[in-house]
Amino acid sequence: xxxxxxxxxxxxxxxxxxxxxxxxxxxxxxxxxxxxxxxxxxxxxxxxxxxxxxxxxxxxxxxxxxxxxxxxxxxxxxxxxxxxxxxxxxxxxxxxxxxxxxxxxxxxxxxxx
Amino acid sequence: xxxxxxxxxxxxxxxxxxxxxxxxxxxxxxxxxxxxxxxxxxxxxxxxxxxxxxxxxxxxxxxxxxxxxxxxxxxxxxxxxxxxxxxxxxxxxxxxxxxxxxxxxxxxxxx
Numbered sequence: 001x002x003x004x005x006x007x008x009x010x011x012x013x014x015x016x017x018x019x020x021x022x023x024x025x026x027x028x029x030x031x032x033x034x035x036x037x038x039x040x041x042x043x044x045x046x047x048x049x050x051x052x053x054x055x056x057x058x059x060x061x062x063x064x065x066x067x068x069x070x071x072x073x074x075x076x077x078x079x080x081x082x083x084x085x086x087x088x089x090x091x092x093x094x095x096x097x098x099x100x101x102x103x104x105x106x107x108x109x110x111x112x113x
Numbered sequence: 114x115x116x117x118x119x120x121x122x123x124x125x126x127x128x129x130x131x132x133x134x135x136x137x138x139x140x141x142x143x144x145x146x147x148x149x150x151x152x153x154x155x156x157x158x159x160x161x162x163x164x165x166x167x168x169x170x171x172x173x174x175x176x177x178x179x180x181x182x183x184x185x186x187x188x189x190x191x192x193x194x195x196x197x198x199x200x201x202x203x204x205x206x207x208x209x210x211x212x213x214x215x216x217x218x219x220x221x222x223x224x
Contacts, residue, residue, distance in 0.1 A: 004156075031210065043157070043199065043214040056211055091157065098210060099145060099203075104157040 002026045006092050006105035013082055014113055021077045021108045023092030031095040032075045033102060034067065036060070036088040043091065049075065079110075087112045115140050117202050119215035126190050127223050134185040134218045136174075136200030144202045146176055146183040147212070151197040160198070161185070170194070190222045 005024045013019045025032050034046040047057040049067055066078045075094075079086055089109050093102040116139040126132055138144060148160040161169055163176040163183060174185045183200060200215040 033211070035212070035214075042216040043201075043212075045211040045213065048211055058211075093212075095210065101147065101159045101162055102210075102212060103159070104149075106156045 004092055004094055004103050004105035006090075006108050008108060009106065010109045010111070012111045012113060015084055016081050019079050019082055019110065021079075021090050021092075021110070023075045023077070023094075023105055024073055025075055025092065025094030026096070026103055027073070029094035029096050029103075031055075031098070031102075032067075032069065033093040033095070034077045035091045035093065035104075037091065037107075038085075038088045046077070046090075082110075082112045084112050086110060115144070115202050115204055115213040117200050117213050117215035119198075119200055119218050121218045122216070123219045123221065125221045125223060128192055129189050132185075132187040132190045132194070132220065132222075134198050134200075134220065136183045136185065136215060138181050138183065138200075138202050140202055140204050142204050144204050146174070147201045147203065148172070148174055148183075148185050149199045149201055149214075151199065151217075153196070157199065190220075192222050192224065195220055195222045 007022045032049040035043050037043045045058050047061045048055045064080045068076050089107045091107045092105045095102045118137045146163040149157045150160045161174050172187045197217050199217045201212045203210050
């Protein structure tokens with residue numbers, strides 16, 4: 001069964017540094033998402049992406065965050081200048097068509113020191 | 114605004130006992146409800162969606178619009194059901210179909 005894959009599984013970064021989290025969605029999917037889960041808290045929506053543009057973003061997704069689908073297969077989340085509170089598990093998800101279930105990757109654990 | 118409430122952080126039952134994981138939602142439109150499961154150290158996996166009306170691994174969930182609930186039930190718990198269960202809601206907003214998750218319930222099935 002096709003899967004969403006995320007790399008790296010764990011990223012440790014100094015505060016203030018830029019970080020890029022990578023995702024390869026399922027190949028024929030059209031909708032892409034990033035969520036995050038701070039330790040002990042619930043999974044929170046960050047951003048959705050469709051037709052090469054952001055379709056919705058949460059208030060968490062401020063100017064420090066950006067997403068890109070550079071080559072038709074990868075879907076990346078960039079945090080420009082990381083803060084301690086960015087430490088979380090980041091999940092990528094993709095969906096084939098509107099109103100189908102979203103499929104999640106294993107997540108990237110981001111630790112900011 | 115979309116909101117999902119799972120009142121229990123931890124539910125502990127004995128093997129063979131019935132299970133009910135509670136989920137209530139708040140949404141002004143017509144929502145789609147899901148249950149996702151996360152086994153230890155694994156990814157979030159879709160367990161059920163309300164429009165499918167199917168039973169997966171013995172679990173069922175019925176959408177009750179009057180009570181705005183989507184409780185997950187299983188008549189006889191198995192040890193392998195131990196996992197984290199998340200209720201989630203999707204509303205069509207600008208084509209994004211974002212999911213709003215509850216805080217999750219850790220189900221522990223004891224022998």
